[in-house]
Amino acid sequence: MDIETPAALIDETRMASNIARLQERMTALGVRLRPHVKTSKCIEVARRQQEAGAAGITVSTLKEAEQFFAAGFTDILYAVCISPDKLDRALALRRRGCALTLLVDSMVAAQAVVATGHAFEVMIEIDSDGHRSGVQPEAVELIAIGKLLHEGGAVVKGVLTHAGSSYDLDTPEALRRLAEQERALCVRAAERLRSSGVPCPEVSIGSTPTALSAQSLAGVTEVRAGVYVFFDLVMANIGVCAPENVALSVLTTVIGHQPEKGWVIVDAGWMAMSRDRGTQRQKIDYGYGAVCDADGKLIEGLMVSGANQEHGIISRRDGAADAGVVERFPIGTKLRILPNHACATGAQYPDYHLVMASGGTEVWPRFQGW
Amino acid sequence: MDIETPAALIDETRMASNIARLQERMTALGVRLRPHVKTSKCIEVARRQQEAGAAGITVSTLKEAEQFFAAGFTDILYAVCISPDKLDRALALRRRGCALTLLVDSMVAAQAVVATGHAFEVMIEIDSDGHRSGVQPEAVELIAIGKLLHEGGAVVKGVLTHAGSSYDLDTPEALRRLAEQERALCVRAAERLRSSGVPCPEVSIGSTPTALSAQSLAGVTEVRAGVYVFFDLVMANIGVCAPENVALSVLTTVIGHQPEKGWVIVDAGWMAMSRDRGTQRQKIDYGYGAVCDADGKLIEGLMVSGANQEHGIISRRDGAADAGVVERFPIGTKLRILPNHACATGAQYPDYHLVMASGGTEVWPRFQGW
Numbered sequence: 001m002d003i004e005t006p007a008a009l010i011d012e013t014r015m016a017s018n019i020a021r022l023q024e025r026m027t028a029l030g031v032r033l034r035p036h037v038k039t040s041k042c043i044e045v046a047r048r049q050q051e052a053g054a055a056g057i058t059v060s061t062l063k064e065a066e067q068f069f070a071a072g073f074t075d076i077l078y079a080v081c082i083s084p085d086k087l088d089r090a091l092a093l094r095r096r097g098c099a100l101t102l103l104v105d106s107m108v109a110a111q112a113v114v115a116t117g118h119a120f121e122v123m124i125e126i127d128s129d130g131h132r133s134g135v136q137p138e139a140v141e142l143i144a145i146g147k148l149l150h151e152g153g154a155v156v157k158g159v160l161t162h163a164g165s166s167y168d169l170d171t172p173e174a175l176r177r178l179a180e181q182e183r184a185l186c187v188r189a190a191e192r193l194r195s196s197g198v199p200c201p202e203v204s205i206g207s208t209p210t211a212l213s214a215q216s217l218a219g220v221t222e223v224r225a226g227v228y229v230f231f232d233l234v235m236a237n238i239g240v241c242a243p244e245n246v247a248l249s250v251l252t253t254v255i256g257h258q259p260e261k262g263w264v265i266v267d268a269g270w271m272a273m274s275r276d277r278g279t280q281r282q283k284i285d286y287g288y289g290a291v292c293d294a295d296g297k298l299i300e301g302l303m304v305s306g307a308n309q310e311h312g313i314i315s316r317r318d319g320a321a322d323a324g325v326v327e328r329f330p331i332g333t334k335l336r337i338l339p340n341h342a343c344a345t346g347a348q349y350p351d352y353h354l355v356m357a358s359g360g361t362e363v364w365p366r367f368q369g370w
Numbered sequence: 371m372d373i374e375t376p377a378a379l380i381d382e383t384r385m386a387s388n389i390a391r392l393q394e395r396m397t398a399l400g401v402r403l404r405p406h407v408k409t410s411k412c413i414e415v416a417r418r419q420q421e422a423g424a425a426g427i428t429v430s431t432l433k434e435a436e437q438f439f440a441a442g443f444t445d446i447l448y449a450v451c452i453s454p455d456k457l458d459r460a461l462a463l464r465r466r467g468c469a470l471t472l473l474v475d476s477m478v479a480a481q482a483v484v485a486t487g488h489a490f491e492v493m494i495e496i497d498s499d500g501h502r503s504g505v506q507p508e509a510v511e512l513i514a515i516g517k518l519l520h521e522g523g524a525v526v527k528g529v530l531t532h533a534g535s536s537y538d539l540d541t542p543e544a545l546r547r548l549a550e551q552e553r554a555l556c557v558r559a560a561e562r563l564r565s566s567g568v569p570c571p572e573v574s575i576g577s578t579p580t581a582l583s584a585q586s587l588a589g590v591t592e593v594r595a596g597v598y599v600f601f602d603l604v605m606a607n608i609g610v611c612a613p614e615n616v617a618l619s620v621l622t623t624v625i626g627h628q629p630e631k632g633w634v635i636v637d638a639g640w641m642a643m644s645r646d647r648g649t650q651r652q653k654i655d656y657g658y659g660a661v662c663d664a665d666g667k668l669i670e671g672l673m674v675s676g677a678n679q680e681h682g683i684i685s686r687r688d689g690a691a692d693a694g695v696v697e698r699f700p701i702g703t704k705l706r707i708l709p710n711h712a713c714a715t716g717a718q719y720p721d722y723h724l725v726m727a728s729g730g731t732e733v734w735p736r737f738q739g740w
Binding site for chain 2: 004005080127253258341348350368370
């Protein structure tokens, strides 16, 4: 593989299998899948998800909405509560024909949406696990927001929640419980809105761990998930994939050693891996990443234990000094590093290198910024 | 300030003062300053450093070398040990007139440099504190590498070290001791090379904390430092600056609240701040950053305590639920967040917004990738 290092590789076979796995699960459970493209920020990746059956996309920034709309994606959910000063930019997208849906969780934001005079499609964010934003499913404010939007001329499309605390779990039982809580509380919020006369056709829930754990999705219309397309070591520790499913890796080159310490120095530092240390408090702490050979086969027991901006230090996970590193990993050796967090690692790169089953490669751009 | 959030701001007054402070110190100590431009990856920032008296630049990637050379910088030190498969790209720069200096710390890399047949200028990396790469100052191999290069037709320009373990210190005494160790061991390596007949005109040392702590730089010819140009909260905890000196901040907008918890939700998540949690094990843990008002004045006691990709959660550092957050920080409020680590935060952005003393702003591009 003649690719300059460090580089972000996508294993096409693994990605296809990850896409198929969640898509088939969602189809079997009777809901639409709306992938979150914040993970890849890559048109080509989203096209693969669309071809496999995804319905629309989820974005985390207006830049994503603009980029994907320019590439032909029209059904776009912007799943971060709208900042009133971003309404002009959102409106410009709507006027160009983008079916952009906004999100609110406050009277202030709902009022700002209504004040535009444009019939924005809007969802209301529900807090189903206390980890971030959203209104409580039983809150009086939920109905007030719904009525303000509905009576003010906006189209209340539904309710949305994200059980992000699923990232803190690591047993199938706990994940199933949280998935059911995410479903039940969001469905409950929808029922309250409907009872009060506010239309609420859509119930949108999801996170990769809960999407892969839910037993029933009764009352849900769509599921959102992002990182499943690549998976990563955090997801492996949570238990929803194996390290062998991780489709994103960083290709790196050995540039030196500290033989007495058993250290291999590579050209993938934190700029190449990101500063994400998501496995730090999980079952297995992989440092800045798990080490594979150039073909992607895991080398058991090694990790990127330290990272400077452009230097990674590979050593044994158990802390022992590895023997014979100079001979086993001579300068020039190529390795692949599996990331803790695919969204953060991908963000460090202007493009991905797709590695096809044939061994051939292709460059897929990704974008940066807001 | 009419800037879409999140955005990376540079406070021009603070940056100018940071640049002047180190430049004046280095001039007083009789050495050249060769700033590390990996921090900013921004031509305009490096021009300010050059105008203040810097001599040449340091880079961490060949992309940086290419970008800065294209902008007129010719004296460039690539301070990561050269990977043999990157020699062609380095040679192309040399042939276009770039005075590019390479770094090696092994016989294998030195042999690869010599094998090109080109009279590369090369420095040898010395390990002065055990934190990463480099040969030991007393190692037999140091002389062997020097002779291999010198006799093989390369130009041995000198020795280089970086006491990166300075980031783990936080007292002036410990910093002064490490600065002296960095100086003494690198000078010692230079003396050994000279005694063995290998020319070694340059002795290059540095890290921001040691550069600001060294009492004597006898025998040193140049100092390298990067993050001093912006400073950050890690540097404030180390004790070489105050939070009020930090020139880089992230402008963000309040998009919601969780009033019972005293949380303010902003549109600067980890994508905007980076995943760097460098203050986690320091005197003051600032979470993902310290909170200032829109003018950059620190709001004591607050931090970005949690971050999702595009959501930041601001709460009190002492863990207590802040009262009245909805009234004090209404939706739409602009805040500035000081970063843990300026190099990592800057890397999340395609450009900086320079905020001039006049209040006017200017966009300065920065680049990404390798």
